[in-house]
Amino acid sequence: MTSLLQVRDLSIAFGRKDPVVRGLDLDLAAGQRLGIIGESGSGKTVTALAIMGLLPDNARVTGSIRLDGTELVGLSDRALSRVRGDRMSMIFQEPMTALDPTMTAGRQVAEAFRLHRDRDAGRARTAVLAMLRAVGFDDAERVADSYPHQLSGGQRQRVVTAMALVNRPGLVICDEPTTALDVTVQATVLRVLDEVLEAVGASCLFISHDLAVVSQLCSDVVVMLNGRVVERGTAEQVFTDPRHPYAAGLVATARLDLLEPGTRLPTVADHVRVP
Numbered sequence: 001m002t003s004l005l006q007v008r009d010l011s012i013a014f015g016r017k018d019p020v021v022r023g024l025d026l027d028l029a030a031g032q033r034l035g036i037i038g039e040s041g042s043g044k045t046v047t048a049l050a051i052m053g054l055l056p057d058n059a060r061v062t063g064s065i066r067l068d069g070t071e072l073v074g075l076s077d078r079a080l081s082r083v084r085g086d087r088m089s090m091i092f093q094e095p096m097t098a099l100d101p102t103m104t105a106g107r108q109v110a111e112a113f114r115l116h117r118d119r120d121a122g123r124a125r126t127a128v129l130a131m132l133r134a135v136g137f138d139d140a141e142r143v144a145d146s147y148p149h150q151l152s153g154g155q156r157q158r159v160v161t162a163m164a165l166v167n168r169p170g171l172v173i174c175d176e177p178t179t180a181l182d183v184t185v186q187a188t189v190l191r192v193l194d195e196v197l198e199a200v201g202a203s204c205l206f207i208s209h210d211l212a213v214v215s216q217l218c219s220d221v222v223v224m225l226n227g228r229v230v231e232r233g234t235a236e237q238v239f240t241d242p243r244h245p246y247a248a249g250l251v252a253t254a255r256l257d258l259l260e261p262g263t264r265l266p267t268v269a270d271h272v273r274v275p
């Protein structure tokens with residue numbers, strides 16, 4: 001398997017404290033979706049932030065993170081910011097962390113697009129509207145002209161999804177993107193995410209503590225505990241035959257009997273077109 005993302009022996013520590021992630025290895029092929037599951041504090045988010053190069057200055061990162069052959073550990077901030085948004089992007093739990101309350105949704109998607117691609121405003125607007133339609137907005141023009149506070153939580157998360165995917169990155173990292181939303185809205189946002197990832201052909205690292213969500217979206221799973229991977233395999237393997245007692249406990253309480261592992265979500269639209 002040629003890896004799009006290859007993480008080797010990654011350790012992360014803050015200041016002089018003990019490492020919070022230790023000896024982590026991950027591989028993600030082009031188009032593959034890997035769920036990272038684990039309890040609060042197990043190191044999921046710091047792993048994602050290390051890949052994105054977004055850890056605070058007091059973080060000590062050792063090991064190797066290669067994206068499409070480029071080593072990211074030790075890369076300058078300038079070089080990293082070019083990789084971010086263009087070749088990889090991240091969707092956070094709380095959409096307002098990614099959105100500027102003073103800018104319309106359309107302008108924010110356009111900024112994400114223009115920063116990395118096209119400086120022509122007309123072409124950017126066309127791409128923005130197409131992207132907003134791709135994340136399920138029939139009324140893309142109205143949404144583009146709305147400010148974040150005029151949109152619901154689910155709509156904001158779809159705008160953030162549009163921003164994350166507008167440059168067709170190879171890798172999208174999602175950190176609990178639907179945890180803050182209520183259940184019916186969660187389902188819509190996940191369906192949209194599933195479709196847009198598919199349309200763009202992007203790989204995904206999907207962080208969650210919800211196994212049911214991961215089983216619907218991801219082909220493969222790793223389980224983290226205290227900064228280490230304690231279990232890895234296909235979603236089906238991990239959900240039907242977990243080896244580690246902690247993974248077994250997660251599976252036992254997840255009511256996965258209500259789902260077929262690996263079953264794809266029903267689609268929203270027949271065709272999703274991404275600019």
Ligand SMILES: Nc1ncnc2c1ncn2[C@@H]1O[C@H](COP(=O)(O)OP(=O)(O)OP(=O)(O)O)[C@@H](O)[C@H]1O
Nearest residue numbers: 014020038039040041042043044045046047056209
């Ligand atoms: N900036 C920081 N400075 C010091 N310690 C930190 C910092 N950020 C995270 N940590 C610590 O790193 C550990 C891993 O945190 P992380 O946020 O990655 O966990 P998580 O698995 O994502 O949990 P959650 O599901 O609650 O988001 C925790 O012990 C946390 O306190």
